[in-house]
Amino acid sequence: MKDETKCLHSGYTPKNGEPRVVPICQSTTYTFDSTEHIGQLFDMPTAHMYSRFSNPTVEAVEKKIADLEGGVGAMCTSSGQAASLLSILNICSSGDSFISTATIYGGTVNLFAVTLKRFGIECIFVDPDAPAEEVQKKFKPNTKAIFGETLANPALAVLDIQKWVAIAHKNKVPLIIDNTFATPFLCKPIAFGADIVIHSTTKYMDGHALQVGGVIVDSGNFDWSNGNYPEFTTPDESYHGVVYTRDFGKAAYIVKNRMQLMRDFGCYPAAHSAFLLNLGLETLPIRMERYCQNAKIVAEHFQQSDKIAKVVYPGLKGDKYYDLAQTYLPKGTSGVVSITIKGGRENAVKFMDGLKLASNEVHVADIRTCVLHPASATHRQLTDEQLVAAGINPGLIRFSVGLENIEDILADIDQSLAQI
Ligand code: PLP
Numbered sequence: 001m002k003d004e005t006k007c008l009h010s011g012y013t014p015k016n017g018e019p020r021v022v023p024i025c026q027s028t029t030y031t032f033d034s035t036e037h038i039g040q041l042f043d044m045p046t047a048h049m050y051s052r053f054s055n056p057t058v059e060a061v062e063k064k065i066a067d068l069e070g071g072v073g074a075m076c077t078s079s080g081q082a083a084s085l086l087s088i089l090n091i092c093s094s095g096d097s098f099i100s101t102a103t104i105y106g107g108t109v110n111l112f113a114v115t116l117k118r119f120g121i122e123c124i125f126v127d128p129d130a131p132a133e134e135v136q137k138k139f140k141p142n143t144k145a146i147f148g149e150t151l152a153n154p155a156l157a158v159l160d161i162q163k164w165v166a167i168a169h170k171n172k173v174p175l176i177i178d179n180t181f182a183t184p185f186l187c188k189p190i191a192f193g194a195d196i197v198i199h200s201t202t203k204y205m206d207g208h209a210l211q212v213g214g215v216i217v218d219s220g221n222f223d224w225s226n227g228n229y230p231e232f233t234t235p236d237e238s239y240h241g242v243v244y245t246r247d248f249g250k251a252a253y254i255v256k257n258r259m260q261l262m263r264d265f266g267c268y269p270a271a272h273s274a275f276l277l278n279l280g281l282e283t284l285p286i287r288m289e290r291y292c293q294n295a296k297i298v299a300e301h302f303q304q305s306d307k308i309a310k311v312v313y314p315g316l317k318g319d320k321y322y323d324l325a326q327t328y329l330p331k332g333t334s335g336v337v338s339i340t341i342k343g344g345r346e347n348a349v350k351f352m353d354g355l356k357l358a359s360n361e362v363h364v365a366d367i368r369t370c371v372l373h374p375a376s377a378t379h380r381q382l383t384d385e386q387l388v389a390a391g392i393n394p395g396l397i398r399f400s401v402g403l404e405n406i407e408d409i410l411a412d413i414d415q416s417l418a419q420i
Helices: 003-009 035-043 056-069 080-089 106-118 132-138 161-170 244-265 271-282 284-303 322-328 344-354 384-389 406-417
Strands: 073-077 097-101 122-126 143-149 175-178 196-200 214-218 308-312 336-341 370-372 396-400
Touching: 003 056, 003 271, 003 284, 056 073, 056 214, 056 271, 073 080, 073 244, 080 106, 080 143, 080 175, 080 196, 080 214, 080 244, 106 122, 122 132, 132 161, 143 161, 161 175, 214 244, 271 284, 284 308, 284 336, 284 406, 336 344, 344 396, 344 406
Parallel strands: 097 122, 097 143, 143 175, 175 196
Antiparallel strands: 073 214, 196 214, 308 336, 336 396, 370 396
């Protein structure tokens, strides 16, 4: 099946007389005929037993996303933050380190640089465009993974995934990609060699600003028995001595994440949230096409204004990342455009407050056009140095183009620019 078809049909196939739409299975628990059956499930989780770590509605969405990304399995989480957290904790313990590109979402920088540090896990930040030899120098004997965003929020740097795959695999560690802005419709990191893909499903996948959620997808391709990851190849005493690589083969990473971390942290989404996410996924391809189309027109429009100092949109010829975008995002580079207004922070705020159609809100990748000033919101906690490393200057505005008629979006921009 192609993506458009997968979005509608993967993950749930009703049998004769069953509901056409994925049903909301609103139950915390599941009943069995015998104690022995429940006991067996604790050895081998072949059925749902408790909705803190699996549920039929959520499972349908997990299967759909795994299919779209080309993975062997997926696990939904209650937020994108939870997905980032568990993707790392499944590999790194206290005393370990991992490498991350510096141009990632501000909340993830906070999680990696501050909170994981308190867990004894060190994140080593590097420039995503650094040559391989420079990245190599950052590796330590305890480095367990590399993390990066396909299309960075909000710098819109396009990651050279194949370069990072080569570096990761040379060092026998997995590459984890946050594919939130691209979605599997615009880019499939696993097809380029990435090992793990995560998303904030709160963004384009949902698209309607209805649920906060995340997902982790396992490619099934990484060799966890390469000597670097003993917790995959030795008995897990907290789970009846299971050996993940031996007992779950290619699905070792995602099963370990669910049965160990989701069991203990419990950040699983509600069935109703998964139902809403599924509605968004059903129209993802058609929405992504229109987001990309509208955003390119908006980016070109901004380029023509003498009030704008800089427009960043990798789909524009001449953009620093245009060539990489042609390789990794040939169908388009999402609906997000980053602009820098002349006159710095003051004019940025004036422009945003002058918009009538576009909402000023803490969100991005919505069906409705919305704007945000990262330096005073999502990236507020970053130091000026970290802001520069993340590709953000104080006048930068993240303009998330929605699905309104393009003429209305342009008219709104023009009336607000005219006030500056
Ligand atoms: N990853 C990216 C690229 C994001 O933009 C965000 C949120 O903006 C997150 C992760 C965190 O996701 P959530 O807000 O769903 O926790």
